[in-house]
Amino acid sequence: MSLRRVVRIAYPILIYGFLYLPILVLVVYSFNDSKYSLEWQGITWAWYQNLFDDPDLLQVALNSTLIATLSATVATGIGTMAAVALYRYEFLGKPLLRSLVFVLMMTPDIVMGIALLILFVSLNLPLGFWTLLLAHITFNIPFVVVTVSSRISGFDRHLIEAAQDLGATEFQTVRRIVLPLLIPAVAAGWLLSFTLSMDDVMVSFFVTGPTFEILPLKIYSMVRLGVTPEINALCTIMLGMTLILILIAQLLLRERT
Amino acid sequence: MSEWVIELRNVSKAYAAHPVLRNIHLQVWAGEFLTLLGPSGCGKTTILRLLAGFEKPDSGEIYIAGQDVRALPPERRHVNTVFQSYALFPHLTVFENVAFGPRLQGFQRAALRERVVEALRMVKLEDLAGRKPGQLSGGQQQRVAIARAVVNQPRVLLLDEPLSALDYKLRKAMQLELKQLQRRLGITFVFVTHDQEEALSMSDRVAVMNVGRIEQFGTPRQIYETPENLFVARFVGEINNLSGRVVAAAPPRYDIRLHDRVVSLKSPYAFGVGDRVNVLIRPEDVRIWRESEGSAEERAALFPAVVEEVIYKGSMVDLAIRLDNGERLSTTQFFNEDDQALMNLDFREGERVFVDWVHDWETILPHEE
């Protein structure tokens, strides 16, 4: 085998190794039967057990799931409508809207976090569930728009004309033809939003209050105190969940041949 | 067939300062099969879209069944379209595709089923009602598209090059079926195509279009046998174009000098002495004589030429011929068992022949480039 071929195969493997090694170590050590040291001492489910026995932690996890579900749903609704509107209609400031959505997606989390913080404080809103929800919806919307838009761009325009030709009003056309064909992209958008929401640290950091704790921030504060096996277990669960959701989303987005 | 169901008056349309239709006048009779024929970009599809309601004219009026439809959106017009790409809804079954229109009109259950099945039966697809479009062949999809349109019993059916995606044999079969369907349903068909053979074989009338204008409007026979300008003559079928000059005029008879011969021909047009004209002859009207045939004095009246190419086409032979003065002709000779001479179409390249045509079968037009 020539050197070039070796490099061609070895280099990607190295990079993949780099990307996955820390995660794998994390997962493996979540099963390690040793409280303080990282020396391997056998498999145990104890740490996972501890997690489930901790009522506070379960509440936090529930909070995160609630926020993620709600914000994903609302963002998917708004984002899908926006994507359809961008595709179907001409309206005032259309290129502006596109740019706005793009800029929103590119904005660093910290900038968005403090901007929303200032907004909420100016409006005298107490920081907690509602501010968190509004913030999550806001950063989820661009991802839904992009996901649905890319599926829409491959949409056969004639299908809409055919529906109109056969007597369907705008609403009927969207309901019976456009949306059903978009469902895979919409569902993928929902899943991606859910994932983003569950994993968000920086925006949530600024807009939530002590009354409403969420998982990533909990992990963050736990980690600052030190590495423990329970954290490993918690992270592993989050990893697993993200993995499953992303796989499903990718399957949905795959072009049907 | 005595009233018109569609009328376009003075319709014009332009896209971004580029004119697509210029002052179109068109009247379509109820129950007729009308074809809009022309090369791409001539505006024929635009007329269809104006009728369907997907576009609005810049100026002019559009009447369907006596009603000014310019303000009516497509979903409120009693016309239906068969799209070039079929545009079948991929997530619905054949049945549901065809049922789409009737459902919106309020038909349900038994009445709906009856209508849909009848439409499917008309296109011979009643067995495939449960399939999805992705599981059908191109020809089957096309029939579903037709069924989906006709099930709504529209006043006018618009067909946008529906056969262009089919292969040759299937296309020929569908042409026949469509014509029979139209006869049976009695619906007015407005058919768009760039294939002139298709237009001639299916239509009651044909509108030949070019760059936004209707060049000629008439029956297939009129279009083919008496083209009104060079574009129509060239676009519909093959044509030979000989340039000549009028040397004597006694309307409707004119003496025309073609190269070194003068021929006496008839024309309904008015020409003056000295006018340049085009004498148009269809290839099948050209007659070829061999050196061995006829007498020398008979041959003196003919145009001498040389065979350049022989193209065998099964039921006929095409010859590319060069006249002695350089002009080229193409001729089509059919095998004919009644005429011994025409049984032998064994021409050779380089062979010397003599050319003339059936007089009065030609068309004379004012000179154009």
Next chain:
Amino acid sequence: MRIREPFKLVAVGVIYCWLAVFALLPNLLVVIASVLERGSDEFVAFAFTLDNYRRLFDPRYLGVLLDSLWLAASTTALCLLLGYPFAYLLTRMPARWRPVLLLLVIIPFWTSSLVRTYAMVIILQTNGWLNQILLGLGLIAEPLELLYTEPAVIAGMLYALLPFMILPLYAVLEKLDRRLIEAARDLGAGRITIFRRIILPLTLPGVIAGCMLTFLPGLGMFYVADLLGGAKTLLVGNLIRDQFLSARDWPFGAAASVLLTGLMMLLLWAYSLSSHRADRGALP
């Protein structure tokens, strides 16, 4: 105006309203806050001042700014160096494998950066995985103090941000028309020339997009600096956070944030320029 399409009105109206309230307005408020004075009881006092911006150029804070820029820039450069060949090789893989290989890059992309940073902590700890392996293999006698150093922070940021660089690069490399390369070879160009004059210019939009997606978060990722760099490393992200949470100097934090936003706009502008040029000029 006849409302023929109520759906259109609703759809467009909702998105405009939402973005106006939750995207435009907040950023406007940040800009306003950045030119106000720090308040004693309230967060801001309504007095106009450009002091906040001036303070940003104070040697203390300038140092922080430059450190952050340096850190983010070196991370971005590393991501580019490592990611470009990777993305390129990926596009040369058999078409069958590419969806799976791409998926393997997408998964870390979507996984929480916090979790992945934490995983990096486990690796780099004094009694962490890396040290254990090195000790076990006998390559070192004492565990290395890897945590709480600048290389650790860079490693952590690299780990968090590499997928963000790979994906845009892959997207643009995949669309590269191989025939252009063949044409160049036919005309006698060597590998370096081909890269310099054909591949690089045509993939520039992807490079810039990747840099944007890496550099900007890199400036703001305070938790990476926190967990891997300890209190020693102060970055713009940490600075902003501290202003809002501990120091309570919101206008100053706002000013820093505006600076960050300005940087982002600059990069976005560069990106749109480069992609316009790619559309117009380069291709035959």
